[in-house]
Amino acid sequence: GESVGLHLPTLSVQEGDNSIINCAYSNSASDYFIWYKQESGKGPQFIIDIRSNMDKRQGQRVTVLLNKTVKHLSLQIAATQPGDSAVYFCAENPGTDSWGKLQFGAGTQVVVTP
């Protein structure tokens, strides 16, 4: 399944399939990007990050792709599991001196069906 940010806020995916969550960021000066997972009633949990001098980074079952030309970020989850059901946020550091001013997207709800 594939999601395009605000236009498709809910992504339903079958267990075992791959998920792709997309995010368009706004600031061409942003130099650091993070994907967070937020389960209901909990705080955001770091998944993976990528710096602007990279275009791909892999973690355990997750891959983040960065396309600076079109200001697009994606998160790929391989072999989606029920525990992956959550809201996923992309966040960008807008290139200021402070990490703290992360700008979060609106989020994509991922629902894993058996």
Added chain:
Amino acid sequence: NAGVMQNPRHLVRRRGQEARLRCSPMKGHSHVYWYRQLPEEGLKFMVYLQKENIIDESGMPKERFSAEFPKEGPSILRIQQVVRGDSAAYFCASSPLRTNTEAFFGQGTRLTVV
């Protein structure tokens, strides 16, 4: 090593009362960030603090909201004379350095104004 601790987890206040939200960063972290999350939305940056210093409060409402991070004790986000629109989840994050590094979020305080 305990994570970022926020308390209370849930807080109910009547309109006009004061709300105090506490955040203890991870051990060894001296940078604290507060974010607010309205229902169905992403997190919005509020304020960035170091011990005894406010570094960036550009996301704080001009009135009724204040934050501190004293030399000893937790960081406090204070909301005076709460209104219904203040109802939200408030998250605190901490990091060890003022650089682009992985940061850790607490579980949040859910404020309900009745």
